[in-house]
Amino acid sequence: AAPLAAPAIAQEMPEIRWRLTSSFPKSLDTIYGAAEVMAESVKAMTGGKFTIQVFPAGEIVPGLQALDAVQSETVECNHTCSYYYVGKDPTFAIGTAIPFGLNVRQQNSWLYEAGGQDLMDAFYANYGVRGFACGNTGVQMGGWWRSEINSLADIKGKKMRIAGLAGKVMEKIGVVPQQIAGGDIYPSLEKGTIDSAEWVGPYDDEKLGFYQVAKFYYYPGFWEAGPTLHFMVNNKKYDELPEAYKTALRVACSHSNDVTMAKYDAKNRLAIRSLVGKGVQLRPFPRDVLDAAYAATQELYAELSSTNENWKKIYEPWKQYREESFQWFRVAEYTLDSYGYAMQAAGK
C-alpha cells in the first residue's frame, strides 16, 4: 500500500531551529532585546515550529564578527549594525546611519518605500546576506566629556572614543578618535586616558555610570540621527524557508523596529531626568563645532563618492531622498514640534 501522505500543514510549517549571534551584550537590554522580541514573535506565530535562539556577543563569535558568522554559515542570522563593517566597505554605514543623515522616520521610509532596502540588499549580497531593519535608538547623544566645549578650538586634540565614519569626521575637525571596547570606556575616562566617549543615549549610558567620571553630556549625536539595527540573514538559508516563515521574519523584524524605538523613547525620557538629577551638565554642541563637522562630512562623502562605486550607487539616491524628505518634514512635522516645544519652554 502507498504510504500515508504527510499532511499538507506539516510541510508548510516544518520544524526549523536557527541560531542568532547578537553584536550586543545582554546588559544593553533594549538593543539586545530587539532580537528577542523578533525571535519570540516568530516562535509564537508559528506555534513553536520556527525558533531562533539568541546568543549575546561573545558566546558564539565576538560582537563585531556577527556578519562574518552569517556569511560563513556559522549561524543562520545575526542582530547587528551594518556600520560595524565599514572596515570591509564604508558603504555598510548607510544602512545604519551616516553623519547628518536621516532621522528614524526618514530612515524607515527610505528603506521600506523608497528603494533603500533593495539598494542595501544588493550590496549586502556581496557578503551572502540580506538585512531587515530591526530596531532603532533614535538620535543618540554626543557623548560624555570631561571638560566643557565652548567652541571648535576646545575640541582640537581631544581624545574621543568614537568609531566608523563618525570618527573620520571628528578627525577632520581636530579630534583624535580612539577605538575602545565598551567595557574599557569607563576606566579610560576615569583615568583621563581619553577626554570623551560616545555610547548610546541616556538610558544605556546611565547604566554604565559615565556621569561619575565625565559630567558634561553633549547633544546631539549628529553622526547618528536614526541608527537602524539589523537582522541579517544568510541568503541561502533564507531562500530555503517556506513563504510563511519568510513573512514571519519580515513582519517580526518590522514589529521589533516599531516597539524598540518606543522602548527607547519611553526609557530615555526617564533616564535624562534622572541624569540631570545626579548633576549631569547637559550641553548643546557649539554652533561652530556643528558647522565644521557638517562641512567635514560633505568633504568625506565627496571623497567616498569619487573612490568607491558601491558608496556612490547608494549614496546618490539616498542624498536625493534626504533632500526631498527634509523639505516635507520642515512643513508640518517640524513646525508642530517646534511650537509645542516652544510652549513648553515658555512654561505653558
Place this chain on the structure above:
Amino acid sequence: AAPLAAPAIAQEMPEIRWRLTSSFPKSLDTIYGAAEVMAESVKAMTGGKFTIQVFPAGEIVPGLQALDAVQSETVECNHTCSYYYVGKDPTFAIGTAIPFGLNVRQQNSWLYEAGGQDLMDAFYANYGVRGFACGNTGVQMGGWWRSEINSLADIKGKKMRIAGLAGKVMEKIGVVPQQIAGGDIYPSLEKGTIDSAEWVGPYDDEKLGFYQVAKFYYYPGFWEAGPTLHFMVNNKKYDELPEAYKTALRVACSHSNDVTMAKYDAKNRLAIRSLVGKGVQLRPFPRDVLDAAYAATQELYAELSSTNENWKKIYEPWKQYREESFQWFRVAEYTLDSYGYAMQAAGK
C-alpha cells in the same frame, strides 16, 4: 475502530475566517491599505489558516459605524480611528489624537511602553472591544483655505469642515465648524458653502483635487500630531483565538503601524512638491492663531477633566507623559532636526 486523532498542529492552527469593516474608502489607499497589510501578513504567517477579509466603508456598515459593528458582532474587527466616536465619549479621542498632542513616536511609546494601551483598552472594554495601533499619517496639514489667513481676526466666522475635539477648539477661536462627508467637501469648497476644509495630508489631499478650488494650504494640522489608526477587535472573539493567532494579530498590527507611517512619509514628500508645482500656496498658521488655539485647547481639556471621569483617568497620566516626553525630545532629536533643516534652508 477509534477515529484518527486530529494532528496537534491542526488544533493549534484552526481555520478561522474573519471580516473586517474599514472606516475608509479604497481611494484612501494608504490608510485603507494599512488594514490590508495587516490582514495579508496574518494570512501569510499562518499558512492561510487565519484570514481576515477587508471591506471598505459602506459595504457592510457605514465608515463611522465601524465600532458599533464590532461591538454588536456584525463583524469580528474593524480598522478605524478611535476619535470618530467622540459622540459616545470624548475619551475616545485620546487613542487617536487630541489637539497639540503627541507626535508619532511619542504616541507609539505612550501606547506601547508607558501604559497608554492598557488605559485605552480598559476604556474600550466598555464597548466590548480592544484596539491595536495599526498605522499613522504623521502630522496632518491644516487644511485648504479659499483666502489667506494673516491673523486670528481673519479666521473668525470662517466655515471650516472639521470635526471632533478639533472642531470644538476651532469653535472656541471663532471658526464655524461644519460636518461634511468626504465626498461633499470638494463641491462645498468650490461653491463657497464652506471657506475651508481639512482632510489628511499632501498625498491624500492631492487626489481629491482641493487645490483646484482653494489654493491656500495651511500647516501644521495642530489637532493631529500623530493620529493613530486602530485595529479594533471584539473582546469575546479575540479571547477565543489560539495564542499563535493573538500574537500574529498584535505583531501584524505593529508591522502595519511601522510601514504605513513609512508609506505616508515617502508619498507625502513627493505630493508636497507636486502641489507646489501646481501653484498651491503653502502657508504657516499665524502665531496668534496657534496661541489662541493652544489656550482654547487647555480650556477644553480642563472642562473635560472636570466633567468626565473617563477622560480624566486617561488624560492626566497622558499629560504627564507628554511633559516628560517633550523634555527629552527637545534635547537630542529636535536639536539635530533643527540643525539639518536650517542647513537645508541655507542651501547647504
